[in-house]
Amino acid sequence: MVLLTRKIEFSASHFYHNPNLSAEENRRIFGKCNNPHGHGHNYTLEVTVAGEPDPVTGMVLDLKELKEILESEVMKRMDHRHLNYEVPELAGQIPTCENIARVIWQLLEPRITQGKLHRVRLYESPDLFADCYRNGASGAGN
Amino acid sequence: MNGDALRVELGRRYRFVASHRLHSQRLTEEENYRVFGKCNNPYGHGHNYVLEVSLSGRIDPATGMIANLADLDAFVERHVLEEFDHRSLNEDVAAFRHKVPTTENLCIEIFHRLKHFPHAQLELVRIQETGNNSFEYAGNTEGDRL
Numbered sequence: 001m002v003l004l005t006r007k008i009e010f011s012a013s014h015f016y017h018n019p020n021l022s023a024e025e026n027r028r029i030f031g032k033c034n035n036p037h038g039h040g041h042n043y044t045l046e047v048t049v050a051g052e053p054d055p056v057t058g059m060v061l062d063l064k065e066l067k068e069i070l071e072s073e074v075m076k077r078m079d080h081r082h083l084n085y086e087v088p089e090l091a092g093q094i095p096t097c098e099n100i101a102r103v104i105w106q107l108l109e110p111r112i113t114q115g116k117l118h119r120v121r122l123y124e125s126p127d128l129f130a131d132c133y134r135n136g137a138s139g140a141g142n
Numbered sequence: 143m144n145g146d147a148l149r150v151e152l153g154r155r156y157r158f159v160a161s162h163r164l165h166s167q168r169l170t171e172e173e174n175y176r177v178f179g180k181c182n183n184p185y186g187h188g189h190n191y192v193l194e195v196s197l198s199g200r201i202d203p204a205t206g207m208i209a210n211l212a213d214l215d216a217f218v219e220r221h222v223l224e225e226f227d228h229r230s231l232n233e234d235v236a237a238f239r240h241k242v243p244t245t246e247n248l249c250i251e252i253f254h255r256l257k258h259f260p261h262a263q264l265e266l267v268r269i270q271e272t273g274n275n276s277f278e279y280a281g282n283t284e285g286d287r288l
């Protein structure tokens with residue numbers, strides 16, 4: 001099995017707020033991420049696909065195709081958007097790295113028909129990221 | 143599409159600078175020099191270490207988080223960074239009095255210190271010693287997975 005990774009970057013704004021909690025609790029849990037007008041990040045997304053190279057083309061999947069999938073599923077939805085207001089898949093969820101990575105997984109997995117989606121890693125900054133795997137697939141820890 | 147079939151891990155990076163000297167009390171001077179080369183120079187040398195930790199757990203629907211970063215940062219600060227940053231690993235960290243402070247051993251030591259983080263399951267410690275080499279430990283040695 002070979003793993004192939006493609007990276008894209010997008011910029012988006014968000015803030016963290018749970019309407020079921022008081023203003024004080026929101027402040028305590030989320031700190032400055034709770035500021036009501038939001039803030040933004042340059043997100044870096046790494047998408048890893050696992051598979052066997054096709055004997056004719058030598059490729060796990062056509063990178064052009066993966067690029068188009070990322071463009072239509074991720075860039076169009078999230079790039080230069082406000083994640084709290086403009087991405088219906090995130091409605092009702094706090095747009096943390098963990099939740100965004102999971103939503104991106106759910107968007108991409110059905111679209112990848114050659115090879116299998118292995119990992120989605122989303123960096124919110126160089127020092128903070130979330131990884132999403134399908135349970136049972138080997139992750140960082142096993 | 144069932145969200146529960148997915149596993150999400152949180153990754154966080156920290157930085158610290160420290161010095162070390164690779165020297166084993168079980169080897170002779172010549173052997174030490176042969177094995178460790180310039181890393182055996184008597185007064186040691188330093189690195190800008192990048193520590194990466196990965197944790198798994200349930201995403202709390204109220205916060206969207208596996209673990210609150212403020213809790214994680216405070217835990218890593220207290221259990222690792224306070225003792226390691228701007229220190230000599232050989233002289234200032236008791237675990238390395240009798241163990242060579244290679245980055246392999248550093249990964250294991252840090253894993254042991256962080257595996258008791260109460261809010262999520264530690265999955266992996268990865269340390270970049272320089273931009274060109276990095277080491278990982280997932281607690282896969284006997285007794286490390288509780």
Ligand SMILES: [Zn+2]
Nearest residue numbers: 014033039041
């Ligand atoms: Zn943010």
